[in-house]
Structures are given as C-alpha cells and as structure tokens.
Amino acid sequence: MLRFPTLLPTAALLIFSPVHPVIAQTSPTEQATAPSSGPGVDTAGMDRSVAPGNDFYTYANGTWLKDTEIPADRSTYGNGAMVAELTDRHVAELIQEAAKASAPAGSEQRKIGDYYASFMDTTAIDAAGLTPLKPTLDSIAAIHDHRDLARFLGSTLRADVDALNNTNFYTENLFGLWVAQDLDDPSQYSPFLLQGGLGMPDRSYYVDSSAAMVTIRSKYQEHVAAMLGLAGISDSASKAAAITGLETRIAEAHVSREASGDVKKGNNHWTRADFPARAPGLDWEAYFAAAGLSRPARFVVWQPSAVTGISALTASEPLETWKAYLTFHAIQSRAAVLPGPFVRESFAFFGPVLSGARKQRDRWKLAVAATNEAFGFAVGKLYTARYFPPADKARAEAMVANLIAAFRTRIDRLEWMAPATKKEAKAKLAVLKVGVGYPDAWPRYDDLEVVAGDAFGNAERARLYQLRRSLARLGRPVDRSEWVMTPQTVNAVNLPAMNAMNFPAAILQPPYFDSRRPLAMDYGAMGAIIGHEVSHSFDNQGALFDAKGRLHNWWTPEDFKHFETSAQQLVAQYDAYKPFPDLAVNGRQTLAENIADVAGLTASYDAYHRALQGKPAPTVAGFAGDQQFFVSFAQSWRGKSREPALRNRILTDGHAPPQYRALTVRNIDAWYRAFGVKQGEKLYLATADRVRVW
Numbered sequence: 171m172l173r174f175p176t177l178l179p180t181a182a183l184l185i186f187s188p189v190h191p192v193i194a195q196t197s198p199t200e201q202a203t204a205p206s207s208g209p210g211v212d213t214a215g216m217d218r219s220v221a222p223g224n225d226f227y228t229y230a231n232g233t234w235l236k237d238t239e240i241p242a243d244r245s246t247y248g249n250g251a252m253v254a255e256l257t258d259r260h261v262a263e264l265i266q267e268a269a270k271a272s273a274p275a276g277s278e279q280r281k282i283g284d285y286y287a288s289f290m291d292t293t294a295i296d297a298a299g300l301t302p303l304k305p306t307l308d309s310i311a312a313i314h315d316h317r318d319l320a321r322f323l324g325s326t327l328r329a330d331v332d333a334l335n336n337t338n339f340y341t342e343n344l345f346g347l348w349v350a351q352d353l354d355d356p357s358q359y360s361p362f363l364l365q366g367g368l369g370m371p372d373r374s375y376y377v378d379s380s381a382a383m384v385t386i387r388s389k390y391q392e393h394v395a396a397m398l399g400l401a402g403i404s405d406s407a408s409k410a411a412a413i414t415g416l417e418t419r420i421a422e423a424h425v426s427r428e429a430s431g432d433v434k435k436g437n438n439h440w441t442r443a444d445f446p447a448r449a450p451g452l453d454w455e456a457y458f459a460a461a462g463l464s465r466p467a468r469f470v471v472w473q474p475s476a477v478t479g480i481s482a483l484t485a486s487e488p489l490e491t492w493k494a495y496l497t498f499h500a501i502q503s504r505a506a507v508l509p510g511p512f513v514r515e516s517f518a519f520f521g522p523v524l525s526g527a528r529k530q531r532d533r534w535k536l537a538v539a540a541t542n543e544a545f546g547f548a549v550g551k552l553y554t555a556r557y558f559p560p561a562d563k564a565r566a567e568a569m570v571a572n573l574i575a576a577f578r579t580r581i582d583r584l585e586w587m588a589p590a591t592k593k594e595a596k597a598k599l600a601v602l603k604v605g606v607g608y609p610d611a612w613p614r615y616d617d618l619e620v621v622a623g624d625a626f627g628n629a630e631r632a633r634l635y636q637l638r639r640s641l642a643r644l645g646r647p648v649d650r651s652e653w654v655m656t657p658q659t660v661n662a663v664n665l666p667a668m669n670a671m672n673f674p675a676a677i678l679q680p681p682y683f684d685s686r687r688p689l690a691m692d693y694g695a696m697g698a699i700i701g702h703e704v705s706h707s708f709d710n711q712g713a714l715f716d717a718k719g720r721l722h723n724w725w726t727p728e729d730f731k732h733f734e735t736s737a738q739q740l741v742a743q744y745d746a747y748k749p750f751p752d753l754a755v756n757g758r759q760t761l762a763e764n765i766a767d768v769a770g771l772t773a774s775y776d777a778y779h780r781a782l783q784g785k786p787a788p789t790v791a792g793f794a795g796d797q798q799f800f801v802s803f804a805q806s807w808r809g810k811s812r813e814p815a816l817r818n819r820i821l822t823d824g825h826a827p828p829q830y831r832a833l834t835v836r837n838i839d840a841w842y843r844a845f846g847v848k849q850g851e852k853l854y855l856a857t858a859d860r861v862r863v864w
C-alpha cells in the first residue's frame with residue numbers, strides 16, 4: 171500500500187531464500203557517496219537554463235541527471251539508493267565495531283558482535299559440516315504417520331509473514347504466522363495464518379507457461395537435486411522431481427499475490443473446530459500443538475482456499491514425498507549457515523537464475539544483513555544513538571504536528587465530504603499515532619541467547635525468538651506504540667489497523683531531512699512524504715479502517731462518488747505523461763498514489779507556512795522560501811532508470827515514475843506564484859484543471 175520511496179530489501183535472515191531475491195543486486199558499494207544535497211539548495215545539480223514552467227524536474231535536477239551514470243549492477247539509481255547505501259555502510263560499521271568491542275557478556279552489543287563474528291567464522295561452519303542439522307534430519311526420517319507429519323510441520327511455523335503493514339506474503343514453511351490486531355476487534359491480537367510452502371517466490375513461477383518460467387522451473391529442479399546430493403542423500407534426482415511436483419500442486423492451491431493484497435478477501439475468522447471441517451487432511455490439533463498455538467480459539471485465515479488445498483495435500487500426497495520435501499527445505503532454509511558448497515549452490519540458483527545477480531555478496535555483507543535481521547531493534551538503538559540526535563527527533567515531530575493541524579483545517583473546509591464522514595475523519599486524525607525515528611520503548615533481546623562460534627544455533631534461536639515474541643502478544647492488550655520497521659530502514663509505513671505510522675530515523679536524512687538547513691526544504695521533501703502517508707489514512711484505502719482500526723467502511727457512497735469524480739482529472743493528467751512513444755503512464759493504476767502526492771504536497775505547504783508563524787523565510791542562494799520548498803520537493807524525487815526498468819515500473823507499479831511525481835507541483839497555486847509560471851508554458855494548468863482532492 172505504501173511504498174516510499176523504494177522498497178529497500180530488508181536484510182533477510184534466510185539470506186538465500188527468495189523472500190528478498192534482490193539483496194544480491196543491491197549490496198552497498200564501498201564507494202557509496204552521500205546524496206549531493208548538503209545543508210543548502212543543491213544548485214550544482216540544477217539546470218537553470220530550463221524554464222521551471224516548462225520542465226520543473228529538469229530545472230531542479232538537470233545537471234545531476236546529465237552527469238550521473240547508473241552503476242553497472244543497478245537498473246535504477248537516485249536518492250533512495252544513495253541514502254540506503256550510506257545507511258548500510260553506517261550499520262555495517264556499528265555491527266563490526268560491536269564485534270571488536272568485547273562488551274560485557276549478555277549485553278546487546280556483545281550479542282550483536284558475537285552473532286556477526288560467528289556468521290563470519292566460515293572455518294568453524296565448514297568444520298561442523300551438517301552436524302548441527304542432524305537432529306532435524308533425524309526427526310524428518312522418524313516421521314511414520316500423518317500425525318508425525320503434522321507435528322513436524324507445526325514445529326516449522328515461524329512469525330515470518332505480514333499481511334498488512336510490511337506486506338510480506340512469502341514463507342518457505344507450509345504456513346506463515348502473523349500476530350496482529352484483529353480487524354473486527356482491534357482491542358485484541360489475533361493469529362493470522364497465511365499460505366506458504368513454496369521454494370520459489372510466487373505461484374506464477376510454477377504455473378506460468380512462458381519460456382522464461384519453464385527454464386527457471388527446470389533449473390530449480392536441478393538445484394533441489396544438487397542440494398540433496400551435497401547432503402549425501404540418495405536418489406536425489408527422483409526426489410527432486412517429486413519435491414517440485416509437490417510444490418507445483420501447492421502453488422496450484424495458492425491464491426495470487428493480487429488477491430492476497432485485498433484485505434476484504436483476507437479477513438476470514440475460523441474457530442479451531444473449523445479447521446478439520448473446512449480444511450480436512452492435516453491433523454490440525456497436532457499441528458497447532460507443535461506450533462505453540464494450542465490456546466487461541468480463533469484464527470484469521472487469510473487465503474482460505476489455499477489452506478484447504480494445502481491441507482488436503484498433506485493427506486493425498488505420499489508420506490515419502492513429504493519427507494523428501496521437508497528434508498530439502500530443512501537444508502535450503504539454513505544454507506547461509508551451512509558449509510561453503512551449500513552457500514555456493516544456493517547462490518547459483520537464487521542469484522543468476524532468479525534475480526539476475528552475477529556475483530555473490532561478500533560474506534561480511536551477508537553477516538551484517540543477518541545480524542541486522544536477528545537484532546533489528548538492538549542495532550537500531552546503536553544506529554539512532556549515533557546518527558539521530560534528539561534535536562532531529564524534535565524537529566521531525568514538530569513537522570508531524572504541523573501537518574496534522576494542516577489536515578484538520580483542510581478536512582473542515584472540504585466541500586465534497588459528508589459532515590458525518592468529516593467527523594469520523596477528524597476522530598481518526600485525533601488518535602493517529604505517528605512514530606518518529608524509533609519506538610518509544612525498545613524491544614529487548616534478553617531471552618535471545620547467542621553462542622560464540624555457533625552460527626547455525628544462533629540463527630535457529632533468532633527465528634524461534636521472533637516466533638515466541640509474536641505468540642506472547644496473544645491475550646495481551648494491543649500496543650499501538652510497537653514498530654514494524656527498524657529505525658535503520660530507509661522507508662516509511664502506514665499501519666492501517668493500528669491507526670499508526672512509522673517514520674524511521676534512516677529516512678530522516680538528507681536530502682529528505684536536514685536540521686542544518688531552513689525549514690522550507692525539509693517541508694518540501696520530508697513534509698510531503700509525511701503528508702502523503704497521513705493522507706492514506708483518509709483516502710479510499712483509509713476509509714476501510716475506522717479510528718479504532720476496525721475494518722469498517724466509514725465513508726458514505728456519496729463520498730466515494732465525489733472522490734472518484736475529482737480523481738478523474740488526475741487520471742487524465744497522468745495519462746498524458748509519455749516517456750516512450752509507445753508507452754504512457756497509467757493514470758488509473760497510479761491514481762491512489764497520485765492523490766496522496768497531491769494531498770501530501772498541499773498539506774505540507776500549509777504546514778510549512780504554519781511553521782513560519784508569520785516570520786519571513788530566509789533566502790538561500792537567491793531562492794525565496796516557497797521556491798526552496800518546491801525545488802526541494804522536485805529534488806527529493808531525483809533518480810534515473812534504465813529503459814527496461816522504467817517500462818516495467820510503468821506496467822506494474824502503483825506509483826508513477828519519480829520524474830512525474832515531481833510534477834505534482836502543477837496542482838498547487840503557490841508553485842505558479844513562486845516561479846511566475848505563465849499560460850503557454852508546458853506544465854501550465856488552468857486554475858480549473860488543477861486538482862484539489864483535499
């Protein structure tokens with residue numbers, strides 16, 4: 171729902187799992203440079219020979235665009251990538267310092283350091299061979315009946331999916347668990363069960379008939395056989411055929427990614443007794459007991475048809491096939507902490523075949539990513555202590571307060587929204603919980619044991635710890651201050667059921683935010699981002715969740731109709747953007763995000779003037795306050811794309827390409843005044859054609 175400015179691939183614990191296949195492509199480069207915008211307007215990156223009214227994006231970014239080459243290992247490059255590279259470098263330094271610090275035993279710093287050092291100790295990992303995995307392989311070999319199978323499957327359940335906030339729908343285990351606020355009764359946590367069980371990222375890899383997918387499938391089967399062979403398992407080729415056959419049947423039971431993203435299709439409550447009745451096959455009692463889910467009376471089953479289909483397969487497919495399947499996944503899911511040959515074979519498939527990455531990332535980068543994943547908030551605590559001073563937090567919180575005040579005024583003035591709906595909108599605004607930088611209370615890692623020299627055991631314990639932490643939420647009051655993104659993530663997220671937002675410290679960096687420069691530039695860049703996210707709480711998506719976070723539509727049909735009508739102009743505006751003679755931006759596909767961009771920029775402009783409190787804005791490099799605001803906005807969208815990547819994005823992304831998001835300014839009257847934009851210039855819109863949704 172909310173991808174800003176880029177979905178930075180968060181470091182996966184399962185380095186080789188397809189959860190984040192892009193990881194290998196986006197390794198931080200050693201020469202990572204800070205974004206070029208320092209504490210002033212980045213005049214060096216502009217092209218002032220271009221009239222702002224003709225091409226505002228090039229006016230703000232033309233020299234940077236001309237002088238910047240996209241690095242060879244990337245398909246796009248710009249602010250998002252640069253800030254992410256810089257942050258990755260900072261995080262790597264902190265983790266490596268922790269490893270050298272010999273901090274007191276049991277301290278978070280020591281655990282971080284030992285986790286990293288153990289992951290790096292490939293000599294110990296190679297020497298241990300498959301010994302650490304032996305108990306698991308023995309348990310699989312000892313499966314004799316369907317009850318044993320269910321028990322083993324239950325023991326693999328982990329808290330590794332998220333249907334609504336971080337929206338991660340992938341797990342290699344048969345099912346994934348997400349413990350979150352119930353969407354009918356947000357005062358309680360519920361266990362959400364999601365489909366899983368595939369070794370490749372999505373059902374389409376198994377069922378699509380395109381030549382590319384057929385090739386990937388046959389390479390996957392070879393990879394499965396190779397992994398089994400490395401582990402000394404007999405009949406690896408025939409077992410690999412059976413395993414991929416089973417996964418194909420699981421994939422056929424899966425619902426599509428698009429359907430999984432529809433919250434109204436996902437909110438299905440099943441009692442414990444519903445499982446054997448509605449999804450016969452799996453011994454559910456044994457499964458839940460082994461998973462630590464004996465107590466909950468009710469579950470949310472996100473993809474009911476998939477759960478039914480997968481459960482049936484546990485009974486209909488031969489037990490020996492299941493045992494081979496479980497053996498392969500036991501090895502695959504732990505490949506990162508197994509000896510070198512497993513690491514290399516995993517990369518050979520998940521790198522070049524699946525993601526296009528040609529070179530495995532250095533071991534230390536994988537170690538940083540794994541440590542960052544296992545101890546996300548402990549690393550975040552170190553990160554914010556060094557890179558996010560209290561003054562920055564105060565400055566960003568003041569921006570949030572001004573933005574919320576700006577929205578309140580705008581909602582009051584809206585003509586198209588019914589009075590009762592306005593009341594609900596303001597109630598929602600009043601309880602909105604906006605987190606800035608880092609959570610109020612840091613999650614602790616007291617019970618997560620790290621053993622120096624035991625990379626395998628550490629990874630197992632870290633994943634179990636995440637599960638136990640999730641299970642412990644059940645039956646407790648809902649904690650709306652809890653964060654779902656670590657502070658060192660360059661991103662932002664709207665948590666619709668929590669009526670909350672997280673703005674991590676890592677996105678509060680230049681060029682989005684910089685406490686050394688005048689407020690105008692922060693509001694133009696970061697303020698517009700905050701406004702974008704806040705507006706999602708009140709738009710057609712936010713309308714599904716009320717002030718308490720209940721899935722309950724609080725808009726009237728008339729509200730929806732008016733919203734649609736005012737949206738029509740925006741659809742036409744974006745349909746007219748044509749980066750290629752044969753391909754235009756799809757105004758309908760990008761509508762919700764374009765509305766949020768207009769709303770965010772509009773509200774941030776109001777908030778900026780509120781922040782000035784009637785005082786004149788300082789001039790910087792000859793630019794007046796409002797000019798700084800809009801230039802900073804357009805510079806925040808700075809980026810370049812290779813043609814295939816841009817085409818792909820236009821076809822698949824809900825957001826317009828960055829160069830067009832920068833042109834949101836056309837809808838704001840103040841932009842015309844700031845730059846003297848006149849009729850006849852290319853970006854000029856008559857007053858009636860400027861879109862005002864909020």
Ligand SMILES: [Zn+2]
Binds near residue numbers: 766
């Ligand atoms: Zn958005």
